[in-house]
Amino acid sequence: MNDGEKPTALDEAAEWYVRQDTGVLDAGEQARFRAWLMQPANRAAYEEVAGAWDDLGRIPRPGLSTGLPRQRDVRAVPLRRHPSRTSRPRRWALAAAAVVVAVTAGYALDLPMRLEADAMTATGEVRTVTLDDGSSVALNTASAIAVDYSRERRRIRLLRGEAVFTVARDAARPFVVATASGEAVARGTVFAVRKDDEAATVTVLESHVGVSYPAAGRTAVELSPGEALDYSRRGLGAVRAVDADAATAWRRGKLIFVDRPLGEVIAELNRYHSGRIQIIDGSISSHPVSGVFDTGNPLQALEVIEQTLGLHSTRLSSLLILLHH
Known part of the structure; x- marks a missing residue:
């Protein structure tokens, strides 16, 4: 209009x-x-x-x-x-x-979040923000944080999306990332936090991070490099081993999938696409997908997936793509 x-x-x-x-x-x-x-x-x-x-x-x-x-x-x-x-x-x-x-x-x-956030990224945008204490935050696509520093602690709220935190050491002030009613606490380390609705995932790249979810009524669980943990309303999940470098490959402009269901892959591509890719044939959602794709070109990734799996797509506009057999 x-x-x-x-x-x-x-x-x-x-x-x-x-x-x-x-x-x-x-x-x-x-x-x-x-x-x-x-x-x-x-x-x-x-x-x-x-x-x-x-x-x-x-x-x-x-x-x-x-x-x-x-x-x-x-x-x-x-x-x-x-x-x-x-x-x-x-x-x-x-x-x-x-x-x-x-x-x-x-x-x-989105206006309320824009007013609340101290830093945020648009769909497809990745950028790094340096905080007052020298710590840095790499924000993934469509992510937002709010910063609250005091003499006692350094607190970041991940309002949405995903970020990697490289924490400047400060023995007197713990570095806290809060999201989805849980917290990840460190003093000097590198770790990632991702928020998906009312759930979150914490992945450690360097040093150690304590993860707590007060609603679960448990003490903090400590994660070491190469470990990750999910939490949600169901409580804290089990600690699991991960390839932390692959999980944060988006910092290098890449998405890495190894035998991931097509439905999960499309959901991930949608995070980097300004429109919507929709699977309209439920029978293909579980097809395994492996590959390395560029975050800057999710539609090219879709074309490769179509060719590899023998699928087709119908484009109703540049913003709406239907994926099917």
Whole structure:
């Protein structure tokens, strides 16, 4: 849309649908949404966009004998379906438009974090930040941190994403990285922390790090170089051996996969892609993938994966790619 151009009912419907589906509406916004939905033109536009997303789960492909799972319906919003109202190509175009709107709306929804963060990266961006004490933080794609230093401790909150911390030694002040209700504590070391929703992973590259998750009611677990640990609402996971250098290869602009399920690989590529790559054939999600790919070109990685596994993709826009047999 041009600057100053009034959004159409379809534009608004796409944004409401995306925000409903991602669960970001509070009670007040839900009330405004329902008031907006009372207008017949708005409801018709909303049904059209919702139908477009449903159709994405039913795209027929050669060799597929069963339908694919439908996208989840919007919570507590009764909708009528009118399959004949809009052609499938039109619905695909609407779905692609919804992705564009989601990307645009994402910036506005991201504003609170932008105000809270002391440093952050955009999708596909990797950069290093030097802190006041000489420690450094390498931020991976779409990551954000907030810094809180005092005389007693150095505390960093990983708001989202992933980072590698190279900690300047200070015997008097521990270096704490807090995220997902847990903490990693060190005084002088190199370690990585990754946040995935309400879970986190701590990986140690040098020296030792103590990891605690107060909700689990356990004392801190100490990790040594080449070890990693996950924690979430289920508590602290088991300490496991990892190739820490491979796990943080993104610092060198690489992603390394060894027999990883395709579904996990695509989820990782999506972290570096400004749009969305979506598997629409569940039977291929478990295919093992091995390779070394550039973080700067996730679509090239996708092309290599397609060729290697004999898969195909359908591009509904530059932002929406459907992967299938």
